Amino acid sequence: MADTEPDDRTLVARARAGHQDGYAALMARHRDAVWRLARGAVGDADEALDITQEAFVAAFAALARYDDSRPFRSWIARITLNKCRDWARRRAVRRFFAFAKPLDDAGHIADAAPDPEQALHSQAELARINAAIAALPASLKDVLLLRTIEGLSQSDTAATLGLTEKAVETRLYRARAKLSEMLRDDAPPRV
Structure with a gap:
């Protein structure tokens, strides 16, 4: 980070004051790390992108509760991990109901990914x-x-x-x- 760029605390203060550039700068600075964390937790790049979006929406909705004495990166990482756990719970419920269907009705659920070969x-x-x-x-x-x-x-x-x-x-x-x-x-x- 160059000396001319504001730190996370400054960006959070701008975002709390309603300045869109504060939100945008925080997201630009941390989105790749949040996505990598989500991808590592769920193992799927597309799902990780959805989780990244959910994490930032939740973080910005709760920005008033952010503690400035802690690093923003740690705070957004905690939110991301919670969103990953939510995703895993939803996936487990979907999987339960998917397997509850008769096999003839579940043909569309099969994984369409290419063979490993x-x-x-x-x-x-x-x-x-x-x-x-x-x-x-x-x-x-x-x-x-x-x-x-x-x-x-x-x-x-x-x-x-x-x-x-x-x-x-x-x-x-x-x-x-x-x-x-x-x-x-x-x-x-x-x-």
């Missing part, structure tokens, strides 16, 4: 990694995404998730070990 090896491997990350338990996945993918410090991750720094360290170690185990197997990721 049609995809490039690197794309298939990336999808496998994203699926493995998405399959991690939330307590491990959140720490892994914030520390490894988003590059938050251990203390910022702890503050964002309401954990101790030691808990972050332990969960990160477990997440990496679990991810290695899942990717070592040729089987699909296990929950």
